[in-house]
Amino acid sequence: MGTPPRPTPGVPSHRTGAGRREATTAWAGEHNADTANPVDATAEYGQLSHLLADVCRERELKHATFAGARLADAAQTAPWPLPACRGGPHPILAKGATVPMSASAHTATAEAIRLAETYSAHNYAPVPVVLAEADGCWVADVEGNRYLDLLASYSALNFGHRHPRLLAAAHAQLDRMTLTSRAFHTDLLGPMCRDLAALVGQEAVLPMNSGAEAVETAIKLVRRWGYHRKGVDPDRARILVCDNNFHGRTTTLVGFSSNDEARDGFGPFAPGFTSIPFGDADALRDALDEDVVAFLVEPIQGEGGVIVPPRGYLAQAQRLCRDAGALLVADEIQSGLGRTGATLACDHEAVTPDVLILGKALGGGIVPASAVLASHEIMNVLTPGSHGSTFGGNPLMCAIAREVVALLGDGRLQRRAAALSSRLLDGLRAIGGNVAAVRGRGLWAGVDLSPTAQPAKHVCQTLLAEGLLTKDTHETTLRLAPPLTIDEADLDWAVQRLAAVLG
């Protein structure tokens, strides 16, 4: 096999045209020959070798393209804006702290990935960068390279990394009490639930931990409501869900996913779910019958590619559910808490769902936190012993979630997301080139790549080399969800870098 060309420095990898696998393997071997063996591209690490080769290749690309962008130079040069570090210079983010490219730098990245690949389950295929520190909208890898975080942990970091008010709330609570289990009352559970319920116009809160747990909780809640209040015959309750949904990874939830990879090998699945097209009110009307206890829907499908339903869909869904005696359950785990330019995505249509599910940002980017909210009338079908979680509503979570609610209380961050929306979405739409379509709301965008573009996963790696953290979904779409705290200059810079790669 001949040696495929190395990527041309300064040319994004999606334009080189070289077969990626051969190119990276060959380069890894080449790299091995003249360094202290930071990358073993032979059989030893198998798939890992390709990953490591990718890392080195992207590093070289970045170095070549962005030599002037290292922090050592950043104070003098425009293209790599310095973050406004809260609380003084960050140890890694500080001027001059960048570690130059070297074999040892490769080793730090390679070794971290090697350990993860060797000792952790392979249920993720992360972008090959090893992150070590973060502040606000910026993160740094183990080599000191800085990246603007355009994913914000799928909206779990709506307030950016290590927001000072959230850190302060967490630190204060760490010094008081962290966990009691729900066997006892704590002083913060009531206040947190009161404040959260008031923020989103609900009456009662059931705190859990992960998003999937909260969705499972909502399923139990609406089924019990169906049997105890609606009078559905035993074991007949049905829940309507949407094609292309994402609600989490438990066996019940993947059981009604339309993603074959998420389901493969995990059956048998729980019955009682019917999937209908998203955004189609007629399909909902046709599917509602006396056994349907609820319609579970993401107001905007995040994992599905930031799919925004037609205007009026949620309001219509609410009317249809009311008429049929079914509950509208909004999964706002990703869309909620400011992301779309309102506290909830449902707010855009003045819809208050019967059951609301929150997660991600509720934990302030510090702890896992989720919650199911509803009226007392609905929530009271749950009785002691019918549901619970050892960690749900723990004091540390309550302290942080309460501060999250306080941060959103004056609406400033929501207004900021709304105000910056056109800057992001119009900027992306103006790129043209390999951008086929842009969808979104607030500071949330799904960017469909044209058929001639590299797979979205590869584009994410190229963007990494340009200093941007992004994530693909469905092979052809990029998801962008920067922290709501991002400033205008950083957002503009991100759109410029995206344009340079995709235009």
Ligand SMILES: Cc1ncc(COP(=O)(O)O)c(C=O)c1O
């Ligand atoms: C809409 C929605 N629901 C549920 C989940 C699952 O949340 P978790 O990963 O915390 O279980 C996600 C995660 O991305 C989500 O986007």
